[in-house]
Amino acid sequence: MSHMSPELPEHAGAVEDLLDLCFGPGRYAKTAYRLREGVEPVEGLSWLWIDNGEVQGTIRYWPVLIGGKWPALMLGPLAVLPRLQGTGIGRALMRHTLDLAREMGHERVMLVGDEPYYARVGFSRAAGKGLDMPGPVDHSRLLALALAEGAMDGVAGMIGKPLSTSKPAGASAKGVSDAA
Numbered sequence: 277m278s279h280m281s282p283e284l285p286e287h288a289g290a291v292e293d294l295l296d297l298c299f300g301p302g303r304y305a306k307t308a309y310r311l312r313e314g315v316e317p318v319e320g321l322s323w324l325w326i327d328n329g330e331v332q333g334t335i336r337y338w339p340v341l342i343g344g345k346w347p348a349l350m351l352g353p354l355a356v357l358p359r360l361q362g363t364g365i366g367r368a369l370m371r372h373t374l375d376l377a378r379e380m381g382h383e384r385v386m387l388v389g390d391e392p393y394y395a396r397v398g399f400s401r402a403a404g405k406g407l408d409m410p411g412p413v414d415h416s417r418l419l420a421l422a423l424a425e426g427a428m429d430g431v432a433g434m435i436g437k438p439l440s441t442s443k444p445a446g447a448s449a450k451g452v453s454d455a456a
């Protein structure tokens with residue numbers, strides 16, 4: 277039976293296969309991956325869609341800092357098995373994890389993606405208009421969502437890694453690059 281499940285360490289290989297299938301190995305060149313390097317995904321927000329042991333959908337979030345002072349979540353990667361795309365799995369994973377994020381006290385989320393799709397769960401270019409990324413980015417795809425009222429008001433600037441969760445220098449980033 278298909279269901280949502282928190283991602284566990286034993287799922288890492290299947291998630292990696294799914295991301296390879298959906299994005300290809302070239303995904304590591306994306307600007308978003310620079311922000312993920314050396315940083316762990318946000319605990320409690322990595323979820324899967326599973327059916328009979330098959331990982332069919334994945335969502336993860338990374339912590340970022342906007343303008344050096346506003347903590348935020350970066351949604352992604354989000355991916356669904358090609359044969360099941362368009363059946364509501366992506367939306368279900370987003371709705372569930374965004375609700376959890378709100379309950380956990382996170383105030384804002386940003387992502388790089390297509391507004392017509394992500395607007396269905398509340399993301400907009402308008403909310404993300406003051407954002408910038410350290411590398412090539414199509415600004416029309418920089419979207420944001422306030423999880424608390426007014427939480428994107430006046431929020432602008434370069435998106436960077438969080439100050440507190442970066443691994444110490446010399447720590448292996450293997451788990452991270454494998455995970456994303």
Ligand SMILES: CC(C)(COP(=O)(O)OP(=O)(O)OC[C@H]1O[C@@H](n2cnc3c(N)ncnc32)[C@H](O)[C@@H]1OP(=O)(O)O)[C@@H](O)C(=O)NCCC(=O)NCCS
Pocket residue numbers: 298299354355356357360361362363364365366367368388389390392393
């Ligand atoms: C994008 C993705 C995660 C969406 O997940 P999904 O489970 O297929 O999407 P859902 O079933 O929740 O929603 C499907 C609806 O969104 C629409 N949609 C999907 N991708 C879209 C896009 N990029 N832009 C606009 N609409 C889109 C579909 O047309 C469909 O519309 P309908 O409900 O009117 O029929 C999935 O297609 C995927 O894995 N794609 C490859 C990886 C990728 O591009 N990830 C996103 C990175 S930004």
